[in-house]
Amino acid sequence: xxxxxxxxxxxxxxxxxxxxxxxxxxxxxxxxxxxxxxxxxxxxxxxxxxxxxxxxxxxxxxxxxxxxxxxxxxxxxxxxxxxxxxxxxxxxxxxxxxxxxxxxxxxxxxxxxxx
Amino acid sequence: xxxxxxxxxxxxxxxxxxxxxxxxxxxxxxxxxxxxxxxxxxxxxxxxxxxxxxxxxxxxxxxxxxxxxxxxxxxxxxxxxxxxxxxxxxxxxxxxxxxxxxxxxxxxxxxx
Numbered sequence: 001x002x003x004x005x006x007x008x009x010x011x012x013x014x015x016x017x018x019x020x021x022x023x024x025x026x027x028x029x030x031x032x033x034x035x036x037x038x039x040x041x042x043x044x045x046x047x048x049x050x051x052x053x054x055x056x057x058x059x060x061x062x063x064x065x066x067x068x069x070x071x072x073x074x075x076x077x078x079x080x081x082x083x084x085x086x087x088x089x090x091x092x093x094x095x096x097x098x099x100x101x102x103x104x105x106x107x108x109x110x111x112x113x114x115x
Numbered sequence: 116x117x118x119x120x121x122x123x124x125x126x127x128x129x130x131x132x133x134x135x136x137x138x139x140x141x142x143x144x145x146x147x148x149x150x151x152x153x154x155x156x157x158x159x160x161x162x163x164x165x166x167x168x169x170x171x172x173x174x175x176x177x178x179x180x181x182x183x184x185x186x187x188x189x190x191x192x193x194x195x196x197x198x199x200x201x202x203x204x205x206x207x208x209x210x211x212x213x214x215x216x217x218x219x220x221x222x223x224x225x226x227x
Contacts, residue, residue, distance in 0.1 A: 009155065036218075043119075043205060043218040044158075090157060101146055101209055102173070103216055105157040 002027040002095045006106035014114055019063075019078040021109045023091030026072065032094040033074040034103065035065055039087045047089075050074060061085070086113045117141045119219035121206050127225045128196040136191040136222050138206030146209040147189040148173075148216065149181065151202040158205065164189055196226045 007022040025031055032051050036044040048059025055067040061084075065076045074091060088110045092103040122137045140147065145166045150158040150173075160173030164183040178200055180192045189208075193200055203223050209216040 034215075041221075043220040044207075045218075046215050049215065101211065101214065101216065102148070102160055102163060103158075104160075105150075107155060107157040 002031065002093045002104050004091050004093050004104055004106035006089075006091050006109050008109055009107065010110045010112065012112040012114060013081045015083055016080050019076070019081045019085065019111065021076040021089050021091075021111065023065075023074045023076065023106060024072050025074060025091070025093045027093055027095060029095060032101075033065075033067060034092040034094065035059065035063070035074075035076050036090045036092060037061075037087050038090065038108075044090065047076070081111075081113045083113050083115075086111055119206055119208050119217050121204075121219035121222050123222060124220070125223045127227060128193070130196060130198065130226060132196050133192065133194050134196065134224075136193070136204055136206070136224070138189045138191065138219060139187050140189075140206075140208040140217075141187065142208060142210070142217065143186060144208035144210050144217075145186070146211070146216075147183065148207040148209075149179070149189070149191045150205045150207065151175065152205060152221075153202050161191065161204075193224075198226050200224065201226045 003026045005024045034049045035047040048057045050067045058064045088108045091106040119140045148163045149161040152158045159175045162181040164170045206219040207216045
């Protein structure tokens with residue numbers, strides 16, 4: 001069975017500061033990993049995904065994530081936070097051994113950006 | 116681009132009532148999913164489908180039913196609504212294993 005753990009349900013950073021959202025996964029097979037962002041009262045939008053190619057993945061809005069197999073981690077970073085980054089972020093893992101590409105989500109991290 | 120479209124966006128149900136959440140996608144995706152999102156709990160998979168005529172249970176299927184008569188549509192039916200089904204429901208679709216899954220904008224359901 002696969003699972004995802006997101007450390008920190010709330011993260012607050014100042015505008016211009018580094019954003020670091022943590023995600024650790026558990027999977028019995030090589031995983032595909034995803035970060036989604038959810039703005040208030042909206043659906044989920046894909047930020048980036050890891051699909052066993054390059055371990056450093058660049059996504060939209062200046063976000064990137066690094067797959068570290070030894071640490072079973074897929075942390076999301078952005079060098080400089082912007083007010084518009086305030087949202088909820090979900091890490092998810094897809095079990096490629098299954099036939100339906102089902103996503104298992106973490107519980108989410110709410111990012112607050114302050115002036 | 117319509118993508119994944121869900122209706123209704125908001126609904127209040129009384130305990131014991133039934134309703135259907137509609138979901139349609141125009142991307143010719145084989146895979147479709149229904150998730151529910153509860154505060155602090157992330158998203159939980161209710162049902163999924165790998166193609167027309169094929170559906171299967173996810174993590175939290177009790178109290179729900181689905182059908183997949185066409186590639187485009189994947190309605191979710193709630194029978195005998197209960198307060199525990201108060202949640203935000205998301206429909207999603209994807210092309211194949213490992214590919215991006217696209218989400219609808221959600222349906223807010225309250226059972227009173």
